[in-house]
Amino acid sequence: MTQVIDVSAAVNSRAGLGRYARSLAQAVIDVSEMPPTLFYNRTAQAQVPPEWQHIPQRAIRLGYKPWRMLVWQGQLFRVPFKRLVPGATLFHATEHLLMPLGNVPAVMTVHDLIFKLFPEHHKRLNYWYLNTAMPLFVRRADAIIVVSQATKNDLIRHYGTPDSKITVVHEAAAPHFRVVPAAEVERVREKYQLPDRFLLVVGTIEPRKNLARLVESLARLRRTYRDLQLVVVGSKGWLVEAFFRRIEELGLRDAVRMLGYVPDADLPAVFRAATVYVMASMYEGAGLPVLEAMACGAPVVSSRESSMPELGADVPRYFNPYDVDNMTDVLNMVLADDSMRAGMAAAGPPRAARFSWERAARETLAVYRSVQR
Numbered sequence: 001m002t003q004v005i006d007v008s009a010a011v012n013s014r015a016g017l018g019r020y021a022r023s024l025a026q027a028v029i030d031v032s033e034m035p036p037t038l039f040y041n042r043t044a045q046a047q048v049p050p051e052w053q054h055i056p057q058r059a060i061r062l063g064y065k066p067w068r069m070l071v072w073q074g075q076l077f078r079v080p081f082k083r084l085v086p087g088a089t090l091f092h093a094t095e096h097l098l099m100p101l102g103n104v105p106a107v108m109t110v111h112d113l114i115f116k117l118f119p120e121h122h123k124r125l126n127y128w129y130l131n132t133a134m135p136l137f138v139r140r141a142d143a144i145i146v147v148s149q150a151t152k153n154d155l156i157r158h159y160g161t162p163d164s165k166i167t168v169v170h171e172a173a174a175p176h177f178r179v180v181p182a183a184e185v186e187r188v189r190e191k192y193q194l195p196d197r198f199l200l201v202v203g204t205i206e207p208r209k210n211l212a213r214l215v216e217s218l219a220r221l222r223r224t225y226r227d228l229q230l231v232v233v234g235s236k237g238w239l240v241e242a243f244f245r246r247i248e249e250l251g252l253r254d255a256v257r258m259l260g261y262v263p264d265a266d267l268p269a270v271f272r273a274a275t276v277y278v279m280a281s282m283y284e285g286a287g288l289p290v291l292e293a294m295a296c297g298a299p300v301v302s303s304r305e306s307s308m309p310e311l312g313a314d315v316p317r318y319f320n321p322y323d324v325d326n327m328t329d330v331l332n333m334v335l336a337d338d339s340m341r342a343g344m345a346a347a348g349p350p351r352a353a354r355f356s357w358e359r360a361a362r363e364t365l366a367v368y369r370s371v372q373r
Contacts, residue, residue, distance in 0.1 A: 003032075003368060004058070004088045008040040009095045011048055012064070015204050015235075016288065017111065020147070021094040022049060023174055027361035029055060036092075039085055039099075041067045058085050067097075072133045074100040075140055090368050096130065098137040105371040107364075108141040112285025113154045114208060121207040135159055142371040145169050145364060147286040148307035169363045170311070171286050172355035173295040179349060180268045180296070188269035192259055198229045199331070200274035200298070202267070202289045203281075206237035210280040210303070210321050212246040217328045219250045225335060231257045233270060271296035276334055276341070279303055282321050287311050291355060294348030299341040301334050311355070315347045 010022035026049075029035045037056040040046070043064050048057075062070070074081055080102035085091065091101050093108040115122050115130040122130070138144065138159055144166045146152045152168055155161040188194070199218065203209055211232070218230050230252075247256050262270060271277060277293035279302040287308045293300050294315060302308045304318035312318075319330040334341060 002085075002087045003036040003090045003092070004039050004085045005036045005092045006040065006094055006097070006099065007038045008097070011040040011046045012043045016286070017095045019174075019288065020109070020111070020171060020286075023171070023357050024094060024360060024364065026051065027357035028364060031358060031361045032365070037085065037088070039091075060084055068129060068133075071097050071099050072129070072136070075133070075136050078102075080104075090372055092364075092368070093137075093141070096134060096137065098141055100140070105142045105368075106140065107143045107145060107367055107371060108137060109145045109147070110138065110151060110155060110285075111147055112151055112283065113158055114283055114285070116158055117154070117283060118208055141165075143167065143367050145367055147171050148310055150306040150310060151285050167363070167367050169360050169367070170355050171288050171291070172357045172360060173288070173291040173352050174264070174357070176264065177268050177271070177292045177295040177352075180272055185269045185272050188266050189273050191266070192262070192270070194231060194270070194273050195227065195229045195257070197225065197227050197275050198231045198257075198273075200231050200233070200271065200277045200293075201280070202233045202271075202277075202292070204234050204237040205232065205240050205243060207242065208282050210282050211243045213321065213324050213327065214278060214280040215243070215246050215250060215252055215256060216324050217331060218255065219252060220324075220328045221331060221335065222252075222255065224332065228275075228335070229255050229257060231259060231270075231274070233259045233262045233267070235261055267292070268296045271298040274298050276301050276331065278331070279308055279316075280321055280327070281305070281308075284308060290316065291352045295352035297345045297348055299334060299344040300348065301331055313351060315344060315351045317344070 005025050007021045007025050009017040035055050039058045042059045042061045081099050082101055088104050090105045098108045115127050119127050138161055146166055146168055149168055152166045222228050271293050277298040277300045279290050281303050283306045290300055290302055290308055290311050300316035302316045302318055303321035305321055317330050317334055319327045
């Protein structure tokens with residue numbers, strides 16, 4: 001029995017889908033008697049994790065866009081790609097790209113339907129592709145894994161996907177996201193020249209992250225907390241102009257620090273150094289940084305939309321992401337109360353510990369078994 005997991009996102013990206021594919025595949029490897037075969041499309045920037053050196057692998061070398069178009073056309077015209085994964089008895093697509101394999105049982109992870117809910121936040125070509133291809137992929141998959149109840153609800157509402165076809169398997173913070181010693185926090189604070197008091201955001205910069213409204217809130221908060229800064233960890237994504245234009249309009253160039261990519265080894269200390277971690281997004285399929293921040297003992301203030309309350313429960317404080325006044329009021333309440341922040345920081349790790357990649361792997365394997373009967 002050869003179970004094949006598509007880890008293209010893990011090999012080609014450091015962003016959210018890549019973190020998911022890498023963490024889940026490794027957890028499945030760890031709990032399985034026989035390791036799965038790892039499949040990936042190897043683009044120019046591909047980096048295979050060294051811990052997978054001895055795991056069976058199959059790869060194709062093709063550009064990102066040509067590969068996506070080829071997979072969609074294969075599904076459209078029912079052309080199986082079995083020669084790419086000979087002997088496969090199950091295939092798991094961990095991102096929104098389901099390779100056609102004829103009668104081989106297929107599982108697909110759906111992270112979100114952001115392109116459907118917020119089409120204005122996508123580039124035209126990407127929106128066209130997902131809007132055209134995703135309904136087909138969802139229909140062709142034998143089972144769907146979603147990373148939150150919010151995404152399950154969206155699949156049922158927008159695609160009419162049967163409830164019985166969808167299983168919620170939550171993500172988790174990786175084990176290295178934990179409360180680190182003060183000395184490690186100081187090392188990282190000095191390495192990145194972090195300010196004494198700052199709001200932290202982690203994630204790719206794109207419109208649904210709602211950072212334009214967050215910097216407006218920052219401008220208001222700085223009337224009281226004059227030294228308060230915003231630190232953004234993550235690369236530029238798409239349609240970022242409005243965010244950077246708002247920084248200039250508000251005169252906040254010196255108050256917003258763009259760190260870009262930060263190695264995973266340093267992230268726990270960056271979270272711990274933050275005065276408050278802010279998840280301002282209008283929508284998140286999983287909202288994994290909320291768990292990562294809580295695991296590291298950072299007080300979390302979050303949007304109340306989609307999956308965030310599902311993960312954080314009563315540990316974070318929540319705001320309406322469309323209402324700058326409400327966002328500012330909630331952030332001000334937390335910033336003004338040291339004991340509240342301490343309580344939130346202490347409650348975070350136990351809440352985050354309720355989610356684990358081992359549990360996610362075992363729940364995923366149960367989905368595999370359900371379609372292989």
